[in-house]
Amino acid sequence: MVRRLLAVLAAAAVLIVGVQVPAGASTFAPPGNQRLMFIGQSTKAAWDDYTSFARTPAGGSVYYEVKSGTWVNPGHRDYATFLAQQGKAVQIGISWKDNPPGFNGGDENAKAARSRAVTAKIAAGQHQSQFTTLVNFMNQYPQAKFFLRLDYEVSSFYHCTDSSCASYKNAFATLRRFFDSRKR
Structure with missing residues (x-):
């Protein structure tokens, strides 16, 4: 039980501190210096473990992948769904690094090359159909707060096509515009 508790606490809690955002930005931030605690990793079991001894957190974290166009x-x-139905915060790690579209096997160098190519394609507006399930889900739960973490564990080896990493920056901007334009 203690080992499981430590694993949950070590791997699951993400603290988000309120930050300044430009007026009109679609980013949610808690007021003042308030903090939010998210519990993961990815299943309700972590939530149940944590809430068995501690105050209910603000939300949790899950993963969604671009290749399949759905949840991991x-x-x-x-x-x-459990979190969104309660109007909680849902942090969604959106991945294409670990399982990039079009990658069917090979070594890490091949996977990274494919991931960089996908990053550039996302920046160019491709692969947007892979987000239909996610957009529909978020629009189904307007009372929930969604935090999108684009291809978590960002790495220049997996995402950057040059030293400026403009490919990832542009993919981030493209996806932000895409999600903002589909919000109901």
């Missing part, structure tokens, strides 16, 4: 597995979808 049904447990992620179910946990996101």
Whole structure:
């Protein structure tokens, strides 16, 4: 039990501190210096473990992948649904690095090359159909707060096509515009 508790606490808590955002930005931030605690990792079991001894957190975290155009597995979808139905915060790690579209095997160098190519394609507006499930989900729960973490664990090896890493910056900007334009 203690080992499991430590694993949950070490791997699951993400603190987000309020930050300054430009007027009109679609980013949610808690007022003042208030902090939010998210519990993960990806399933309701972590939530249940944590809430068995501590105050209810603000939300949790799950993963969504670009290649399949859906949640990494049904447990992620179910946990996101549980959180969203309560109007909680849902942090969604959107991945193309770990399983890039068009990658069917090979070594890490091949996977990284494919990931960099996908990053550039996303920056150019491609692969947007892969986000339909996610957009529909978020629009279904307007009372929830969604935090999108674009291809978590960003790495120049997996995302940058040059030293400026403009490919990732442009992919981030493209996806931000895309999600903002589809919000109901």
